[in-house]
Amino acid sequence: MWYVIQTQTGGEEELVGLIGKIISKEYYEECFCMNRECVRKTEKGQEIFLRPLFPAYIFVVTDHPKRLFLQLKRVPRLTRLLSDQEDSFFSVSEEEQIFLENVQNEEHIVQRSLVEVDDEGMIVKAYGPVGRYRNAIVRQRLRKRYVCIEQDFWGKKRKIYLGIRLREDGKG
Structure with missing residues (x-):
């Protein structure tokens, strides 16, 4: 365990x-x-x-x-x-x-997850960890290249920060 x-x-x-x-x-x-x-x-x-x-x-x-x-x-x-x-x-x-x-x-x-955003800056596709937990996103900071998801851990809701890379970064 x-x-x-x-x-x-x-x-x-x-x-x-x-x-x-x-x-x-x-x-x-x-x-x-x-x-x-x-x-x-x-x-x-x-x-x-x-x-x-x-x-x-x-x-x-x-x-x-x-x-x-x-x-x-x-x-x-x-x-x-x-x-x-x-x-x-x-x-x-x-x-x-x-x-x-x-x-x-x-x-x-x-690792940072590759994401695609629409014209309004909303994530429309995500891969990796962010893709698996996209429904748990409570905050996104595209310029800072991270999202915050909320997950139950150790008896309470915790904010977990995951790095992202945008398709336009040229690395996807």
Whole structure:
């Protein structure tokens, strides 16, 4: 099952590396931070960079959350396996896991989705993650090259930002 570890914002990748060095793989299958592609304009054109999809959270796949929790105490960073009680840990629900698997690639990166817009600037076609969840879009910022979708996560509605590229960008 997938579980969520909370850390400090900006320290996600560092924590993934520390867990990989300190905790034996017998306690977990995989530990990762999900990133999303973003774009910004520069003098040379567009620059693509990565940002965490869920700042301050990393994911760990394990069948032994209690054993992993004990091992996390060895990691010299503020970490917390999200839980609602002392001995009950938040696993990612099956629906949440399907969503996460649908939007990311094998490197745990949510790539920008190709979209087509009409004359009024409304998305009429979308591919990739945005195409799969087009009905969940609550905000779109074409100039900033992202959309915001709303999805149930960890017991409440969360806004999730997904990068887009327009057909006219010349990359589709």
